[in-house]
Each structure stands twice: as C-alpha cells, then as structure tokens.
Amino acid sequence: MSASVHSHRVVRWINDRLPIFTMVHHSAVEYPTPKNLNYWWNFGSLAGFILAVMILTGIFLAMNYTAHTSYAFESVERIMRDVNYGWLLRYLHMNGASMFFLIVYIHIFRGLYYGSYKSPREVLWWIGVLIFLTMMATAFMGYVLPWGQMSFWGATVITNLFSAVPWVGQDVVTWLWGGFSVDNPTLNRFFALHYLLPFMILFFVVVHVWALHTVKSNNPLGIDVRGSQDTIPFHPYYTIKDLYGIGLFLILYLFFVFFAPNFFGEPDNYIPANPMVTPPHIVPEWYFLPFYAILRAVPDKLFGVVLMFSAIFILFILPWLDRSIVRSAHFRPIYKQLFWIFLLDCLVLGWIGAKPPEGAYLMIGRVATIYYFVHFLILTPLVGIFEKPRSLPESICTPVVKAAKL
Amino acid sequence: MRRLFVFFLVAALWLAVPAIASSENLRLEIQSWSWQGMFGRYDKAQLRRGFQVYSEVCANCHGLRLVAYRNLEDLGFTEEEIKRIAAEKEVQDGPNEQGEMFTRFARPSDRFVSPYVNDQAARVANHGALPPDLSLMAKARAGGPDYLYSLLTGYEDPPSGVILTPGMNYNKVFPGHQIAMPQPLFEDMVTYDDSTSAALPQLAQDVTAFLNWTAEPELEGRHALGLKTLAFLVLLTGLLYALKRQIWSGVQHG
Numbered sequence: 185m186s187a188s189v190h191s192h193r194v195v196r197w198i199n200d201r202l203p204i205f206t207m208v209h210h211s212a213v214e215y216p217t218p219k220n221l222n223y224w225w226n227f228g229s230l231a232g233f234i235l236a237v238m239i240l241t242g243i244f245l246a247m248n249y250t251a252h253t254s255y256a257f258e259s260v261e262r263i264m265r266d267v268n269y270g271w272l273l274r275y276l277h278m279n280g281a282s283m284f285f286l287i288v289y290i291h292i293f294r295g296l297y298y299g300s301y302k303s304p305r306e307v308l309w310w311i312g313v314l315i316f317l318t319m320m321a322t323a324f325m326g327y328v329l330p331w332g333q334m335s336f337w338g339a340t341v342i343t344n345l346f347s348a349v350p351w352v353g354q355d356v357v358t359w360l361w362g363g364f365s366v367d368n369p370t371l372n373r374f375f376a377l378h379y380l381l382p383f384m385i386l387f388f389v390v391v392h393v394w395a396l397h398t399v400k401s402n403n404p405l406g407i408d409v410r411g412s413q414d415t416i417p418f419h420p421y422y423t424i425k426d427l428y429g430i431g432l433f434l435i436l437y438l439f440f441v442f443f444a445p446n447f448f449g450e451p452d453n454y455i456p457a458n459p460m461v462t463p464p465h466i467v468p469e470w471y472f473l474p475f476y477a478i479l480r481a482v483p484d485k486l487f488g489v490v491l492m493f494s495a496i497f498i499l500f501i502l503p504w505l506d507r508s509i510v511r512s513a514h515f516r517p518i519y520k521q522l523f524w525i526f527l528l529d530c531l532v533l534g535w536i537g538a539k540p541p542e543g544a545y546l547m548i549g550r551v552a553t554i555y556y557f558v559h560f561l562i563l564t565p566l567v568g569i570f571e572k573p574r575s576l577p578e579s580i581c582t583p584v585v586k587a588a589k590l
Numbered sequence: 591m592r593r594l595f596v597f598f599l600v601a602a603l604w605l606a607v608p609a610i611a612s613s614e615n616l617r618l619e620i621q622s623w624s625w626q627g628m629f630g631r632y633d634k635a636q637l638r639r640g641f642q643v644y645s646e647v648c649a650n651c652h653g654l655r656l657v658a659y660r661n662l663e664d665l666g667f668t669e670e671e672i673k674r675i676a677a678e679k680e681v682q683d684g685p686n687e688q689g690e691m692f693t694r695f696a697r698p699s700d701r702f703v704s705p706y707v708n709d710q711a712a713r714v715a716n717h718g719a720l721p722p723d724l725s726l727m728a729k730a731r732a733g734g735p736d737y738l739y740s741l742l743t744g745y746e747d748p749p750s751g752v753i754l755t756p757g758m759n760y761n762k763v764f765p766g767h768q769i770a771m772p773q774p775l776f777e778d779m780v781t782y783d784d785s786t787s788a789a790l791p792q793l794a795q796d797v798t799a800f801l802n803w804t805a806e807p808e809l810e811g812r813h814a815l816g817l818k819t820l821a822f823l824v825l826l827t828g829l830l831y832a833l834k835r836q837i838w839s840g841v842q843h844g
Contacts, residue, residue, distance in 0.1 A: 271808040581842070
C-alpha cells in the first residue's frame, strides 16, 4: 500500500510515522468483499453500530446514575423526569439491549446457516462466541442497576446458580454478593463491571474484525473467493449497503423507543426492589429465555446449570462437530431442514422460558432441551458424514455469468 | 429481502404472543385512551379532573413521591396556582441557624407530600396493609391503565362460596380477588369544576389518565419527537436505498 493514495500533506506526514490512514484504507475502503453477499450479511455491521449506541448512551446515563440501593431506583426516575432528554437516553439504552441481542442472534444463525464457523474461520467464530458470552454478562448486570423488583430477584436467582458448584458453592455466592445476600456491595460491583465489560466487548470486536479481515468474509455460496472477479471493494459497495441497513434498523429500533418503550420490559421492574416480597413469576429478559428454559428443564440444580452453560459452550466445538466440508446450507439439502428445525426448537425454548415450569410446559421444555443437544451432538456430525451435498459452482461469479448467457 | 421481511414478521409474532396471552387472563376492561397510538396526546382537562380525584380521594392514603408540584405546569396550572396547591401541605426542613428543624409550607420545587411519614405509620393506619405509592403505578402493573381502570371499577359482592378474610374486599381483577383497599370511588363523590358528570366510570377514567401522566410525564414530547424522527428516517432510508441501487447498478451479483 503506497502512501501516494493520501494526497494531503498533513495526512502523508502522519501516515509516514503511523500508517493509520493506510490501515483504514486497507480495511474499510479496499477490503475485497465477495460480491454476492445478501442482506443477512448486514447484521455484523449493525451489531457494531448498536454497540457504539449502547456505549455512548451508557456513558451519559452513568453520569446521572447512583449505584446505591437507597438511591438507584430514584436516580433512574430522576433521569426519566428531570434530566434533559434523560428519558430518551434511558429508553435508547433499554431497548438497545433488546435490539443488540436480536441482531446478534440473527448474526449467529446467519453463521450457522452458511457455515461461517468452518475452516478457516474457527478462531473468528470463537471470538464471536466470546463476545456473545460477554454480552450476556453485561446485559444481566445492567438489568440489575435500576434496582426494581425484577432487578433484585433476577440477580438473586442467577447468582444463586453458583451455589450449585460442589463443595465451595455457597462460598462462591457469598464472594459474588460481597455479603450474605444481594445488597449494596453487589449493586456496586455490578455497576463497575457493567461499565467495564462493554469495553472488553469492544476489544473483542476489534479482534473479531481483525480475524475476519485475515480469513476474509464467507458468502452465501460458501465457496472460496477464486480471484478479483469474485470480489468488489468494501467502499462504496458495502458502506452504502450497510448504511441502508442501519437506516432500516433505526426505523424499527426508534419505533420501539418512541412509541412502545416498555414493550420488552417487565412491569415489575417499575416497583422498587423489596427483599421481603418475591414476585409471583421471576422471568429474565426475553433474550435469556431459551437458556432459562434449559436450566429449568432439569430437576437437579447442578446439572441444570451445567447444561445451561453447555448450551453456549457447545458452540466453541461446533467447527469440529460438523463433519461436512460444504459450508453453505444452500447445497446441503438435509442440513438445511435441520437448521430450520433447530431455529424452531430455540423459539420453542424461548416460549417455554416465559412460562411457569409445570405440566405440559415442563414436558415440552424437556423435549426441546434434549433436541437442542441432539442437534449439535448427534444430528450435525451424522448429517455431515451421510449427506450427499449438491454440486458446488466453480466460483462466485460462475452462476452470474451462466445466468447472463441465458 | 422478502425472506428477511417474513423473518421479522415471525419474530414479531413470537414476541407478541406471550404479551397478548398474558393480558388475556386478567379479563381487563379495555378502554380507549387519548394518549394511545403514535399521535396520542393527553387531554389536559381530563388530567386536571384526575388530579382533583387524586387530591380529594386517593391522596388520603397514597403518595406520589416522584412527582413535584412544579410538574403540574404540564396540566395547565399557572405558577400562582401551583404555589397555592403546594402551600396546602407542610414539609419538614432545616436545620436552621439555631440548628433546629422546622416545618414550612411546601414549595413548587418540593415533591408531592406523602400522606404518611413512613411505611410503618401507613401500615398502622390501614390494618397492616401498605397503600403503595402511585407515581409509577400505570407502568408497574401488567395491563397498565386498563388494569387501573378495571381495578377501580371492579369492586363487587363476592360470589357465593367465597369467604373473604376479615378486612378484605372482593375485586374482579385484583390477583387473588382479595384486596385490602375498600372501594375508593363512588358516583358523585367529587364535584368537577367543569361540570362533567361524576359517574364512577368517569371518575375512574380521569384518575387513571392522571396516573398515566405521573408515570409517563414525557409521553407527549416523546410522541412528538418520535414522529419527526421517523419521518426523517423514512426519507433518509429511501434516499440511501436509491443511492445503493445506483452504486450497485453496474455490479453483477448473485
């Protein structure tokens, strides 16, 4: 990359000493991107966008928030009522969390459908799973901060999970709480960590993009790029496509912020935390519901916790569970069906997670939980071995050239 | 694009179904409220009537500790009127230069003075039950304003076979049907200045509207800014789409 691209003297002077402009040019302008990416590839940049929104609104909320059990609820209401546009900041942040998970779930399922976790993208996939885990921790702790009833009881239920650890469980929980119940020390450390973790996510995102730009983007056909005829520069093609995606996303996101800001929330969290009154149903935010369903499907506490964490950690070994060398489900007739069944299974788990764990709900939850693991541990490896994939096109531009000839 | 749209439709349904299902089993009397929908606004006359109901009835037991007297400006009260309303209550202040606490009349900058000095005093005065603060009530119950309206109009004699705990009252929509609060609103218990008839449904609607304002005082500003923002975004996104089509017009892609 020669410095001649940069015509301005000052830019050149800086670039000769720190090639930051070259780096940006390399990764955001000329980055060769497959020309056949569909709109499902918009969700990566969307996730980055919403992360920026969350960090920015979060910083300004933190300036007005008080992390103390006696003042936290009031300080959030002060933000809502007396801080200029405080309601906007808070509703952007609150709904932004739901949007972040919606986007990331779509991004993950995109990866599952098009085999984006397969060689050479395993490390890229790992970092993605790591981002997802960090997001979950961040969201959980953020939900505790307004110190409403669901904040308090959610924190109590989830931290209590660690008491299932053999021998040292109760000590671990006491250590997490900083006391003998969820109380002021808990709220303080959750606030500190809730401020810290997003910057760790940001760091992981940088590494994620670094890994991506090393192995390059996958594409809907799942075949390797053969040459420059298969790619187009990132700018202006994908910058404009991503901007259009951000526009569409903002319409959806801001519709909720302005017209249904509490749609994703629980009414109980507008009741100040009260350790003496347990709400009738303790439910986590919607994005945790599938995992909550897996946790409650098991009668044994320790096994339930292990299973719940396994549901996420299993993603780390997915690149080796899937034996098929064909990436895109487009050319895998059986895996394609299994993908949709798996998606349905996850939606069923989410629905069950919102229901009380009794009767038919419990049974459906158990079947769906078993299927979740059967999909990864049995069906995915077997299909990879026995499925006969459809024939792959020679290159990304071949189908286009053929279509043009007709 | 079409599949993306279908996906969002399915996702929205999936999110909406539990919400609809959970509101069904409450059997609430669904009302149409002036502030609903994207163009919804509060009816200021209704909010003032609701404030009157709150002041004359609810305020005997329930506080509004998150609302300040100065906020009544939203209801169309003048500064002088607000000063007068605030001055009807006394608050403890201090210490003064002699190091003593003193009471003074409330000012517009004070929050609504709660009827009891603390929760324990409230319980003693109410047979052990604690009348909750109403500031956020319209957001803190499933069903929101419809729940409040249904609760206020939902008192009736217990069905035969239902034996109430002494001191409890039967209510159609209260979870468990036994509520400590006796029926608070009756026809004509308030005389409206604007000569609106004070039938029970009217009283209940008015005070519910007022309580929705105390829970969401930002609503009108939120709706107004939302309309402007979405109009701008639709335009911007349309232009971005046109630009995207133009830039991509020379590319043959899959």
